Amino acid sequence: MKDINPNFFYAVDVDEANQFKSALWVDARCRASYEYYVDVVSFDTTYRRNKHGLPFASFVGVNHHGKSTLLGHALMGNEKICSFEWVFKQWLRCMGSPPQAIITDQCKFIFGAIKNVLPDTRHRWCIWHIMKEIPHKLEGYARFTKIDDRMHGTVWNARPMEYFEKDWSAFIVEFNLERNRWLSDFYDECRMWVPIYFQGEFWVGMRSTQRSESMHTFYGGYLHCKSGLVQFVHEYDNVLGNKE
Structure with missing residues (x-):
């Protein structure tokens, strides 16, 4: 060639x-x-x-x-x-x-x-690879449908950055997800995938x-x-x- x-x-x-x-x-x-x-x-x-x-x-x-x-x-x-x-x-x-x-x-x-x-x-x-894992990682929770909806809303709709952090914390507390390691790890790396951190x-x-x-x-x-x-x-x- x-x-x-x-x-x-x-x-x-x-x-x-x-x-x-x-x-x-x-x-x-x-x-x-x-x-x-x-x-x-x-x-x-x-x-x-x-x-x-x-x-x-x-x-x-x-x-x-x-x-x-x-x-x-x-x-x-x-x-x-x-x-x-x-x-x-x-x-x-x-x-x-x-x-x-x-x-x-x-x-x-x-x-x-x-x-x-x-x-x-x-x-x-x-972000598509991360969000498609939600059913696999969280479907065992009793309120999975509400968890899924709330997580999507928190990730996609937060404005500005400070609101995302507050909304995420409220989401975790509301559904008693403090011990979920998968969510914790991805929140620690939120600047790598959450849309609001790439604004502009x-x-x-x-x-x-x-x-x-x-x-x-x-x-x-x-x-x-x-x-x-x-x-x-x-x-x-x-x-x-x-x-x-």
Whole structure:
């Protein structure tokens, strides 16, 4: 691919035995897009449709028509902090400058990697992933329906920041949720996901990683669970061409 277009970028990580660990690649169109759409990037690793079960990560931005635009991909050997750091370092080496903001799920390893490699990039967690866990975490409570409604109202409707903190405290006391560790942990990190803490910041309308996930759905017409590594990369090229 680099022979066809010198602006194609790739990096491959191997272990001591020279066996494949991870790979990142960014074609010329992605590199050109990033020069214009460096504002906000969505990063997600939920797609696993390849024979080896390797996490497939994608960087997705938003163009001037409000459409998703691809900014690079990686196949990762695992989802540990060292793998994420390697991917971010190689992607940054390719692009030359960090994005102004990035949105991911709440994976602690991604969080650590971004903190180490992209310390000046504003990091936000996908609120959709957090809110969809509510039934799983809280449905055992007798007043679950009211808890669910109240939590949604508190998270989405609080204005200004001080009101959110007061409303949250009142919500916890009203439903006797002081001992719920899940709620406590997410409240401690509220500045990473609650909308009011991002007021006045430019996020091109993004609050979740759903742009990345919708892009992964698009891949489904080309890639499947029996795709080998070489086939995977060639089919990716077809995906990118058709997407463009």
